[in-house]
Amino acid sequence: MVGPRIVIVGAGIAGAATAYALARRGMEQVFLLDKEKQPGAHSTGRNAAILRTAIPDPVLHGMARESAAFYMDPPDGFSGPPLVNRTGLYLAAAPQAEVEFRKWIDREDCSMGGHEVPVSEIHERVPDLAPGLASAWSFPAEGVFDVHAILQGFLRGAREGGADLRLGCRVDGIREHNGKVEGVETGDGFLAADAVLVAAGGWARLLPGKTGLEIPLVPYRRHLLVTAPDPTLDPRGPAVWIAGDDYYFRPESGGMLMSACDTVAVEPEEGELSDPRILEDLAVKTRKWLPRMAEAGAAHFWAGMRTFAPDDRFVVGPDPRLEGLHWAAGLGGHGITCGAAVGNLAASWLAGDSPSHPLADSFLPRRLLGGVSAPNFGTLST
Ligand SMILES: Cc1cc2nc3c(=O)[nH]c(=O)nc-3n(C[C@H](O)[C@H](O)[C@H](O)COP(=O)(O)OP(=O)(O)OC[C@H]3O[C@@H](n4cnc5c(N)ncnc54)[C@H](O)[C@@H]3O)c2cc1C
Structure with a gap:
């Protein structure tokens, strides 16, 4: 045809x-x-290259599940290397966000593929994580894309x-x-x-x-930072997303990739210009959740656009x-x-x-x- x-x-x-x-x-x-x-x-x-299908909107969760099934098992010849490194993903809630978090994470049509775990499970996999999480869900088949x-x-x-x-x-x-x-x-x-x-x-x-x-459609700027390499970090560690404090991280290039989830509406030509003022907010969240990484220094820092209706x-x-x-x-x-x-x-x-x-x-x-x-x-x- x-x-x-x-x-x-x-x-x-x-x-x-x-x-x-x-x-x-x-x-x-x-x-x-x-x-x-x-x-x-x-x-x-x-972007942060995280495969995460749990989304509070069941319609988007449905699309994410369908897409993930393709990436997990692409047609023959689509790619040499696997498309997903299944490091595991944890979604966790800080105490102030737990009620809101449970409203959607407990719904099967938003979080299929995951299950609740004791918070201690994340600490076992990420020894640097500070205490203070109220609850956690694990998505063992998810992780990091080879974009x-x-x-x-x-x-x-x-x-x-x-x-x-x-x-x-x-x-x-x-x-x-x-x-x-x-x-x-x-x-x-x-x-x-x-x-x-x-x-x-x-x-x-x-x-x-x-x-x-x-x-x-409006583009919003968001920053990512990768810390300098640290040989004590486990490169197979999971991605962790903390609701309530809007902070996520995962290992990358020997260091830790992290975001403070900043969200600023921009014109597209300015959408990738990084704004160093974001670093202070990121430092506050990092001191709270990954205190040992707060002094690690940045290897890369950049911004990108997330565009929303x-x-x-x-x-x-x-x-x-x-x-x-x-x-x-x-x-x-x-x-x-x-x-x-x-x-x-x-x-x-x-x-x-x-x-x-x-x-x-x-x-x-x-x-x-x-x-x-x-x-x-x-x-x-x-
Ligand atoms: C910081 C950050 C973290 C993110 N993390 C994740 C994540 O972990 N997981 C996830 O799933 N998603 C993540 N995303 C979202 C994801 O990156 C985007 O949703 C996705 O890349 C959008 O793809 P796109 O093809 O719509 O846009 P783009 O990748 O921007 O592609 C649009 C293309 O259009 C071209 N173009 C524009 N105008 C013209 C023109 N006039 N003529 C010709 N070409 C034109 C551009 O050059 C560009 O290549 C993240 C995004 C950001 C910014």
């Missing part, structure tokens, strides 16, 4: 996973464009299926005629298309440009205002975890399958048009 001409704007996880899923459906006329010379140069290459292997697997599969990956190709706008997409204007000229998928991460809201068909749910599917305009954006802090499922769903819509996916309607852009907003579930995202 050749299929319609589809242009995907953005070769991060959303665009790459969609291109891959289209290739698996036999769609051959797919163009995957990215303004950068490297794929995954923005949020997909700047590079995932992205390369999607891109390789897409290219083998005929997709044309064009790097260093900036899309300046979408051209429409008579209520239908005609193609995109790029730095290299006009590229005709029957459908355009906006998978542009922090820039997604701006991409429809002159068409005026914005969706209220007002209800914290992804935006996936056709835009009812313009025939041929599709979205795969607003992946927030769950984009790597949920990427495989998002790509599959976006591809179903693009291929005109009328997805039978039980969650498909939950992500449609139409819910965000006309100022109606669904409840905010607070997704406690990485």
